[in-house]
Amino acid sequence: MGLTVNSTGKNIVSDFNNFVVKTQDEFLVSLAGNPNVGKSTVFNCLTGLNQHTGNWPGKTVVNAQGRFKYKGEKFLLVDVPGTYSMMSNSVEEQIARNFICFGNPDVTVVVADATCLERNLNLVLQILELTSSVVVCVNLMDEAKKKRIKIDMDSLSKSLGVPVVGVSARKKEGLNELMESVYKIACGEVETNPIKVNYDPIIEQSVKNIEEYVNADLHQNNTRWVCLKLLEGDLSIINDIKENMALNLDGNIQLKETLQKEKEWLKRNGMDEDSFRDIIVSNIVSHAENIAKKAVRYENSEYNTKDRIIDKIVMSKIFGIPIMIMLLGTIFWITIVGANYPSEVLASGFSWLEEVFSRLLLSIKTPTWLHDMLALGMFRTLSWVVSVMLPPMAIFFPLFTLLEDLGYLPRVAFNLDYFFRKSCTHGKQSLTMCMGFGCNAAGVIGCRIIDSPRERLIAIITNNFVPCNGRFPILIAIATVFFFGMKGTVEGILPTIVVTGIVVLGVYMTFVISKLLSKTILKGVPSSFTLELPPYRKPQIGKIIVRSIFDRTLFVLGRAVVIAVPAGIILWIMANIHVSGLNLLSHCAAFLNPFAQIIGMDGYILMAFILGLPANEIVVPIILMSYMSAGNMLEYESLTQLGTILTSNGWTWLTALCVMIFTLMHFPCGTTLWTIQKETKDIRWTLVAFLLPTITGIVMCFAITSIARIFGLA
Amino acid sequence: MKDFTLIPLCQLPMGRKGRVIKISTKGKERRRLLDLGLVSNTNVVALQKSPSGDPTAYQIRGAVIALREEDAFNVLIEL
Structure with a gap:
C-alpha cells in the first residue's frame, strides 16, 4: 500500500517548481550549497525572514522564499535544499538541480563553508556546468579565521571564473558585497567566464559529436551539461530534461542515432555508465582539490584538533x-x-x-x-x-x-x-x-x-x-x-x-x-x-x-x-x-x-x-x-x-x-x-x-x- | 599488481591513514560514495567508532563523515 514514487519523490519535486511565484519586475535568485553551511542564515540575513537554522545537515527540506531590494531592484530569493552534489538521485538533489536548471533563476548563489572549502567546491563546479550566472558566497569566514584558515578570494574567483564573496552571515559581514555581486550579474554588468572541467579526450570527442544536434534544439549555455548527461545515460535526469527542456529527444532522429553510436564507442573504450561517472566525478574532485590548494592556506594544521577531542569524549564507547x-x-x-x-x-x-x-x-x-x-x-x-x-x-x-x-x-x-x-x-x-x-x-x-x-x-x-x-x-x-x-x-x-x-x-x-x-x-x-x-x-x-x-x-x-x-x-x-x-x-x-x-x-x-x-x-x-x-x-x-x-x-x-x-x-x-x-x-x-x-x-x-x-x- | 595489500575501508585501524584505490559497488551506493569525494587516491583517516562499534567516523577531504560498516566495506584502500 502506497509504496509508490508518487508517495515520495515526484510530487515534492513538482510541488517545488510550482511553488515559486515570481512577479515580472523581480530577479529570481536561487540559493544553493552543501547542507549545513549556513544557507538558512544567509537567507535570513538577506530577506529579514526567520527560517529555522541549526547546526546539522538536512533541516531545510521545506523550502523558503523571500524578497529583498538592492539599489532599487527587487530580488526573489529561493532557498533550495542543501546537497553535496547534483548527480545522485535523492529527492533534495533532484529538487535543487531541477530548480537551478529549469527554474530559470537569473542568478544562483552557491554558499560554501570556508572551513571546508575543498569539499564545497565539488558542488560549485557541478553548478557551474549547469549555469554560468553564479556568485560563490564563502560563508563562515569568522569560523575560518578562528581556525586560522586563510582564503585568497581573488585566486578563487580567478580559478572559478565567477565572482567570489567572503561572508560571515551570523555577524552580518560581507552581505552588501554579496548583494552587489548578485545585482551586477542580474543586471548584466558583469560577464562571468566559468571554468570548464575537461574530461577524458574520448568523452570530450563524444560531447563534440552530439553537441551540434543538441544545440539545434537548445539555445542555452548548458548544452555541454545536457550532452554529458545524455552520454552518461542516467534515465531519471534524462526524463527531467525531456520534461523541462525544448529538447526533442525522441523526434530528433539524427541526435538519437549519433547518441547511440557514441555510447557504443564509449563502451568499446571501457566506459559504461558507472565508469563514465567515475571519470566525471574524479575530474571534478581533482579540480576542486587543485583550486583549493591554490586558494586556501592552513596556518594551523591542527585546526580541528579541539573538535576531535570533544568527539572522542561525547562519542566514546564508555561515555557516549x-x-x-x-x-x-x-x-x-x-x-x-x-x-x-x-x-x-x-x-x-x-x-x-x-x-x-x-x-x-x-x-x-x-x-x-x-x-x-x-x-x-x-x-x-x-x-x-x-x-x-x-x-x-x-x-x-x-x-x-x-x-x-x-x-x-x-x-x-x-x-x-x-x-x-x-x-x-x-x-x-x-x-x-x-x-x-x-x-x-x-x-x-x-x-x-x-x-x-x-x-x-x-x-x-x-x-x-x-x-x-x-x-x-x-x-x-x-x-x-x-x-x-x-x-x-x-x-x-x-x-x-x-x-x-x-x-x-x-x-x-x-x-x-x-x-x-x-x-x-x-x-x-x-x-x-x-x-x-x-x-x-x-x-x-x-x-x-x-x-x-x-x-x-x-x-x-x-x-x-x-x-x-x-x-x-x-x-x-x-x-x-x-x-x-x-x-x-x-x-x-x-x-x-x-x-x-x-x-x-x-x-x-x-x-x-x-x-x-x-x-x-x-x-x-x-x-x-x-x-x-x-x-x-x-x-x-x-x-x-x-x-x-x-x-x-x-x-x-x-x-x-x-x-x-x-x-x-x-x-x-x-x-x-x-x-x-x-x-x-x-x-x-x-x-x-x-x-x-x-x-x-x-x-x-x-x-x-x-x-x-x-x-x-x- | 600488488592487489594483496588492498583492504576494505572498514578494516582500517583507528587513527591510521589509507588511500582509496577503488570502489567495488555499483549504482546508487557507488554514487553516494563518490559524492563524498572518495575517488581514487583520496586519503582517508579512520577517526573513531560509535559507542556500539558501528558506524565509524572518517576524515575525508577535510570533512568528518560517518559510514556504516557495510558501506565502508565497498571502499578498497591501501594502507
Whole structure:
C-alpha cells in the first residue's frame, strides 16, 4: 500500500517548481550549497525572514522564499535544499538541480563553508556546468579565521571564473558585497567566464559529436551539461530534461542515432555508465582539490584538533551514551526546577486578571450564563494553558536549541545509528526523530530527507513515539507535582529521572516499533547511509533565546491558545448542561471510566486526551477544568497546588505514571495526523500512525496497572 | 599488481591513514560514495567508532563523515 514514487519523490519535486511565484519586475535568485553551511542564515540575513537554522545537515527540506531590494531592484530569493552534489538521485538533489536548471533563476548563489572549502567546491563546479550566472558566497569566514584558515578570494574567483564573496552571515559581514555581486550579474554588468572541467579526450570527442544536434534544439549555455548527461545515460535526469527542456529527444532522429553510436564507442573504450561517472566525478574532485590548494592556506594544521577531542569524549564507547542521557536529563532538570516559580507568578497574575475580566463583564450587564461561560470557561482554561505550559516551554526550547546550534544532534545520530540499523531503518531517522522532539509534524515533514519509501514510511509512522514540545510540559508538570517533594534528594532530581526515563522509553519504543514494521508490513533491508559530523560552532546565546521564544514558544503557545478558547467554552457548556441529574461532562467521563480504569486512569483523563486531539498542550488544563466543574472547586495557585487538585481526585503515583506513558504513546495530534496524510497520501498509513502508538500506550498502561494492582502497590 | 595489500575501508585501524584505490559497488551506493569525494587516491583517516562499534567516523577531504560498516566495506584502500 502506497509504496509508490508518487508517495515520495515526484510530487515534492513538482510541488517545488510550482511553488515559486515570481512577479515580472523581480530577479529570481536561487540559493544553493552543501547542507549545513549556513544557507538558512544567509537567507535570513538577506530577506529579514526567520527560517529555522541549526547546526546539522538536512533541516531545510521545506523550502523558503523571500524578497529583498538592492539599489532599487527587487530580488526573489529561493532557498533550495542543501546537497553535496547534483548527480545522485535523492529527492533534495533532484529538487535543487531541477530548480537551478529549469527554474530559470537569473542568478544562483552557491554558499560554501570556508572551513571546508575543498569539499564545497565539488558542488560549485557541478553548478557551474549547469549555469554560468553564479556568485560563490564563502560563508563562515569568522569560523575560518578562528581556525586560522586563510582564503585568497581573488585566486578563487580567478580559478572559478565567477565572482567570489567572503561572508560571515551570523555577524552580518560581507552581505552588501554579496548583494552587489548578485545585482551586477542580474543586471548584466558583469560577464562571468566559468571554468570548464575537461574530461577524458574520448568523452570530450563524444560531447563534440552530439553537441551540434543538441544545440539545434537548445539555445542555452548548458548544452555541454545536457550532452554529458545524455552520454552518461542516467534515465531519471534524462526524463527531467525531456520534461523541462525544448529538447526533442525522441523526434530528433539524427541526435538519437549519433547518441547511440557514441555510447557504443564509449563502451568499446571501457566506459559504461558507472565508469563514465567515475571519470566525471574524479575530474571534478581533482579540480576542486587543485583550486583549493591554490586558494586556501592552513596556518594551523591542527585546526580541528579541539573538535576531535570533544568527539572522542561525547562519542566514546564508555561515555557516549551516558553523556547523551545526562545532557538530556540536565535540560529537564533545569526546566523542572526553573519552571515552578514563573508558573506561580503567572497563576496569580491570571487570577487577578480573571477578576478584572469578570468585573468588566458584570459592569456591562452580561447575563450570568455568558459571564460564567467566558470567565470561568474560556478565560480560566486559557490561563491554565499559559501558566502550566508556558514556563516549561520557555525554558526547554532555548536549551534544546542550544544543543542544536552547537552541532550535537548529528553526534546523537552517530551514537544511535547502530540501533537504527538493527531495526532495519535508515540512519537519518535519528535526525528526524530529533526533529520530533521539537514538533512531530515538523519531524514527519523532515522524513523527506530519507529517500527509500519504505524507510521513510517507518520514520513517519514512528515519529510520534518521541514527545514533542507540546507534550514535554505535560510530562514535566506531572512529574514535578508527583515526584518533586521527595525528601532526602536534590531538588527536582526525581522528576528529572522520571521524565528522562519516559523519553528513553520513547526512543526505545521507536526502535521496537520500527523493527516490528521492518519485519512485517514494511519488510526490507536498510539502505546505504552517510552522515556528516559538522564542526562544532559556538552558539549565539542571545539569538537563541530570542529566536526560540518568538519562533517556537509563542508559536506553539499561540496554537494552544487558539484551541483552548473554543475548548474552554465547549467544556463549560458540557459541564453546565444537565441530563438526568448529571452534567454532560460527567456522563461522558462515566462512559469512558470503566475502560480508563483498566489502564490506570479515569474517564476525565481519557476524555481530556480525546478533546486534546487538536493540540496536546490543552490536555492538563482540560483535566483540571473537568475536575473543578465536577465539584472540587479549588483555586489554582502553583504547580504544587496542582498536585493537591489531582490527589483529591483520586490520583496516585500509578495514575501519574500511566498518564505520562499515555502522553508519550497515544494518537498524534491533529496537525501531525494531517501532515502524515499529506506526506503519505494514503489514509491507511495515517490510520496505522494513529493506531500503533495508541495501542502500544494502552497495552503498556494496562500491563503496568495490572502488575501494580496484583502486587498491591497501588 | 600488488592487489594483496588492498583492504576494505572498514578494516582500517583507528587513527591510521589509507588511500582509496577503488570502489567495488555499483549504482546508487557507488554514487553516494563518490559524492563524498572518495575517488581514487583520496586519503582517508579512520577517526573513531560509535559507542556500539558501528558506524565509524572518517576524515575525508577535510570533512568528518560517518559510514556504516557495510558501506565502508565497498571502499578498497591501501594502507
